Amino acid sequence: DTAVSQTPKYLVTQMGNDKSIKCEQNLGHDTMYWYKQDSKKFLKIMFSYNNKELIINETVPNRFSPKSPDKAHLNLHINSLELGDSAVYFCASSLDGYYGYTFGSGTRLTVV
Amino acid sequence: GEDVEQSLFLSVREGDSSVINCTYTDSSSTYLYWYKQEPGAGLQLLTYIFSNMDMKQDQRLTVLLNKKDKHLSLRIADTQTGDSAIYFCAEKPLFSGSARQLTFGSGTQLTVLP
Numbered sequence: 001d002t003a004v005s006q007t008p009k010y011l012v013t014q015m016g017n018d019k020s021i022k023c024e025q026n027l028g029h030d031t032m033y034w035y036k037q038d039s040k041k042f043l044k045i046m047f048s049y050n051n052k053e054l055i056i057n058e059t060v061p062n063r064f065s066p067k068s069p070d071k072a073h074l075n076l077h078i079n080s081l082e083l084g085d086s087a088v089y090f091c092a093s094s095l096d097g098y099y100g101y102t103f104g105s106g107t108r109l110t111v112v
Numbered sequence: 113g114e115d116v117e118q119s120l121f122l123s124v125r126e127g128d129s130s131v132i133n134c135t136y137t138d139s140s141s142t143y144l145y146w147y148k149q150e151p152g153a154g155l156q157l158l159t160y161i162f163s164n165m166d167m168k169q170d171q172r173l174t175v176l177l178n179k180k181d182k183h184l185s186l187r188i189a190d191t192q193t194g195d196s197a198i199y200f201c202a203e204k205p206l207f208s209g210s211a212r213q214l215t216f217g218s219g220t221q222l223t224v225l226p
Contacts, residue, residue, distance in 0.1 A: 098143050101214060102157070106152075106153070
């Protein structure tokens with residue numbers, strides 16, 4: 001069974017559309033994260049969330065919003081997509097934040 | 113805030129040792145990690161070390177930490193073509209809470225030549 005799964009793996013959409021990326025983990029971890037990896041492979045934290053707090057990177061536009069229906073899911077909603085949103089988005093989870101994160105395989109978003 | 117830096121590229125011959133370097137700026141006690149990313153895949157945790165340790169070895173991987181210089185290295189012995197990937201250094205301060213994220217370096221692209 002896949003530990004952290006993201007869907008879809010690829011997403012091609014037009015500017016101005018609204019889209020969602022889903023993430024699920026079956027590890028029983030308490031905290032989940034969204035990272036954005038740009039074309040130069042640099043990883044930037046977008047959100048981290050557990051049942052106690054949501055931490056938002058202040059540089060993330062408010063067009064991006066995380067939604068967590070339960071502890072095993074953290075979905076990413078993006079409104080009014082822009083060309084600069086094209087990137088690979090990774091979901092990750094951790095038990096306590098210290099013994100490493102488990103990453104999903106990524107969602108490659110292309111905005112045309 | 114935290115900052116983690118790595119060189120961008122490294123090429124080695126198959127069978128040689130690879131050494132990937134990383135520097136960090138956080139002055140508190142911290143965990144330091146090495147992740148591997150193969151093309152089209154997510155990040156895979158290779159190993160981690162706490163900042164009160166000097167060295168950690170796991171099969172072909174050796175992590176060395178110079179806490180005074182805030183320098184971390186990953187040595188891969190007998191490098192194979194399957195080791196070609198991007199290697200990310202990351203750090204997380206102790207007592208920062210589970211919701212505080214890892215800070216990643218820019219990644220080092222390791223290319224193993226036949």
